[in-house]
Amino acid sequence: MTSEAVIRILRAADRPAARWKNGGGVTRAIAAGPEGAGMDDFGWRVSLAEVTADGAFSVFPGIDRTLTLAEGAGMDLEIGGVRRLVDRRYAPQRFPGDEPTDCRLLGGPVVNFNVMYRRGVVAADTAVVRGDLALTVRPGESLLVVALEGTAELDASAELGPYDAALATGPRDLLLRTSGHTALVRLAPPRPPSPAEPDPTHPA
Numbered sequence: 001m002t003s004e005a006v007i008r009i010l011r012a013a014d015r016p017a018a019r020w021k022n023g024g025g026v027t028r029a030i031a032a033g034p035e036g037a038g039m040d041d042f043g044w045r046v047s048l049a050e051v052t053a054d055g056a057f058s059v060f061p062g063i064d065r066t067l068t069l070a071e072g073a074g075m076d077l078e079i080g081g082v083r084r085l086v087d088r089r090y091a092p093q094r095f096p097g098d099e100p101t102d103c104r105l106l107g108g109p110v111v112n113f114n115v116m117y118r119r120g121v122v123a124a125d126t127a128v129v130r131g132d133l134a135l136t137v138r139p140g141e142s143l144l145v146v147a148l149e150g151t152a153e154l155d156a157s158a159e160l161g162p163y164d165a166a167l168a169t170g171p172r173d174l175l176l177r178t179s180g181h182t183a184l185v186r187l188a189p190p191r192p193p194s195p196a197e198p199d200p201t202h203p204a
Helices: none
Strands: 007-010 024-033 043-053 061-073 076-078 082-084 091-097 100-103 110-118 121-131 134-138 143-148 152-154 156-161 165-169 172-178 184-190
Touching: 007 156, 024 143, 024 165, 061 121, 076 091, 082 091, 110 121, 110 184, 134 143, 143 152, 143 156, 143 172, 156 165, 165 172, 172 184
Parallel strands: none
Antiparallel strands: 007 165, 024 043, 043 110, 061 091, 061 110, 076 082, 076 100, 121 184, 134 172, 143 165, 143 184, 152 156, 152 172
16 A cells, blocks of 8 residues: 555535535535535536435536435436436436436435536546455546445544545555445546547547
8 A cells, every 4th residue: 555645534524515506405515626626617526415306407517427326215317308217226327417307206305426527527437335345546546435324444444434435546555344335436537538439539
């Protein structure tokens, strides 16, 4: 493990509630990059959103999203006119944040774990894990660990309660132990297109 790397602990109790961009719900920001960035200039932003009523999601031009149901029965979404049923907890769902999105609750309020990242600026991969895992954070990457259910322990030194988070930057190796479901968000510069994919900046 690299000794100079630092793990920042982000406690759930320290997060103030804020109204959604469109006023239709409440969100609690966990972390954002660059640090201190607002809703208009973030590269990435991770939050917990409380949805208590049917209605439209906020629209974020140029932003991709990964949404994970953490509490509640789920939602029936319509994203750009296409239906998407979100009724399984801890199953990440990707969708474009700039498509009009309407939400109908399936059985009361829900809490969503929400990852937003600016297209072409940041690549963000979200997974929900259980058990003991050895993790590697590569140079230039950051890894956000969030206990969605139960507790988690990172490197036998960082104890995370429900919805607590830890942000680690690479390069470093980590050992994660969980008692329930824990979200891992790996954040990195965008991946270049593979040779089989056309480069959108150089049209044929």
